Structure formats: structure tokens, C-alpha cells
Amino acid sequence: MTILQIDSSITGDNSVSRVLTRSIVEQLRAASPGANIVARDLVDEPLDHLTLAAFADTAVLDEFLDADTIVVGAPMYNFAVPSQLKAWIDRIAVAGKTFHYTDEGPVGLAGDKRVIVAVSRGGYYDADNSFEHVEAYLKPMFNFLGIEPEFVHADGIAVGPVQREAGIASGLAEVERLAA
Template sequence: MKLLHVDSSALGTHSVTRELGRALVESWTRNNPGTEVIYHDLAAQPLPHWAPVADASDPAARAGNAMLDEFLAADVVVIGAPMYNFSIPSTLKAWIDRVAVAGRTFRYGANGPEGLAGGKRVIIVSARGGIYSEGPAEAMDFQEDYLRKVFGFLGVTDIEVVRAEGVNLSPESKQRAVAAAHEAIAGGCRLAA
């Protein structure tokens, strides 16, 4: 089994999604011995933003092709996705632009778009400073909704979210949110293959 783990937070050791993603991958590998893990830190090694490249030997084209191949080969994809300004980090968007490739992960047919990257599981590790899953700010969630839709467009139907929400409201709120997410990882999150 292959697990692709992608982190995108720029907060380093202060990142909630990095902490939770690491805990999730550790729990997954304990429950699924022999899992091969591939890891990318998009903040430490950002991909250039997508642009048409005519030369396949161009370093950006090679990096994009490698990311696409890893995504296609993965059985499970764990994505550390903090909410930045109601959306995702631009580094994560640059990675998505490398894996959302016509003819490889989706195609357009007579009945519209068809996802080609099904049969894998995507677990989104989400952190948000405020509360966006309900209430007045729910309409400003362009993070989780976007990720669900883009991976759904690629044919992925097994999508799960582990969320820590309200982490910037107070130290107590952060502690509760992170503890609840760790609890979901330890008990409620489906970690078996």
C-alpha cells in the first residue's frame, strides 16, 4: 500500500495540520504495516505555479510529472490543508494544478467530465482559526468544500476530513479542537485499509 502525505502549512512547528497529519500517518502505518509513505512539504519545497511548458525536460515539468505519478500510484492521500484567507495555501493549489491533468486524472466526454483517479482515499487534515463548518461564516468556507469538489471531479469518492476548528479563538479553544481531532484520529477516523 502506498500513502502520499502532503503538507502545505507555512507555520512549521506551530502548525496544527502538520501535527495532526503526522499523528494520522503514524496511526495509519501502525494499523497498516508495510505501508510505503511518500512525503512532500510544499512550504519548504514549493512547486512553481503552473504555466504551460513546452519542454518535458524542464525542471518544473519533471517535478509536476513526478507529483502526478505519485498521486496516481497512491492508495491513500493525506493532505495537510490549513485555511488561509477562507481558502487553501497557494502552495497546495500549485500541487493540485499538477495532479488535475486532463487525460490523466479526468477527461471530458459526451456526458461531461469524468474523473479517472478513483479507487483511492483522500483524508484532508483541516485547521481553521474560526468556526466555518456552521453558523454565519459557513458561506466563507472555500477550503474544505473546494478540496472535496476538486478531488470528486478527479473521481475520488472516498474523502474524509479530520478538522480542528476555532484554533485562533483562544488557547482553550485551540486545545479542545486539537484534542478532538487527535481523538478522531485515534478512534473515529477509519484507519484500516
């Protein structure tokens, strides 16, 4: 089993999404002690924005295709995913590899993968909030690839220190429930 950990938060050790991705990976490793962990930090090793030349490099796509489980850290920046994460998604959404078009519409080809997304948000947002474009983007994006992603959330982390700790505790509790 191969677990691919994707981190995209710019806040380093202060990152809540990184706390959650580490916890998720630890839970997965405990369940599969022989798992191969591949970590990609999109801040320390940023991907260029998509160009035809960059599209020719399939290393990121191959890494995704080789993974059985993908753990994605997705902090909310300005109501959406970080541009670093969008650049990664642009590398994995490849016609003929992770989806294809038919006369009836697109068909995802990556449905044999498990994707767990750790969402951290400074305020309080639910899926119906018109400002929430993290889960609202990632769910249909992964569905397009044939994957039903699972989400864990840490909300209210920029409201104040008490709310931050409560958001982290809530997110970690979701990780525990996910592992159970």
C-alpha cells in the first residue's frame, strides 16, 4: 500500500491542515504498518503553474496513479484552495489517464483510490455557505476523476485561541472517527 501525503499550507509548523494530515497518515500507517509513505510539500517544492511544457512532465501524475490512498491538506485561503494545490490538481486531472470523455459525458478513471481531505478554515463555513469554495471545489473535482473524497474539518482557527484549539480538537476527533 502506498500513501501519498500532499501538504499545501504556507504556515509551516503553525499549520492546522498539516496537523490533520499528519494525524491521518499516522492512523493509516497504524492500520497498515508496511505502507510506503510518499510526502509532497507543495510549498517547499512548488509546482509551476500549468503550461504545455510543464504538462509534459508526468512525475506528479505518476506519483498520484501509484498511490492507493491520498491525504490532501487543504487550507482555505481567500475562500478557496491555495494556488499550490490547484497547480497539483492540474497535474493529476489528465484526459485519458484519470478521466475520459464519452458520448454520455466524462468518466473518471481513478476510482480505485481513497482520498481524504483535511480542510482548515479560519472562520465557520458549511458546504451550503456561498463563501466556501474548498470542499465545494474539491468534491466535484475528485468526483470527476471517479473518486468520492472523504473530508475532515477544522473550523474557526482564526477567530481566537480558544476557537482555534476547539477547531483542531474537532478535526482530530473526525480523524479518529474516520479511522474507527
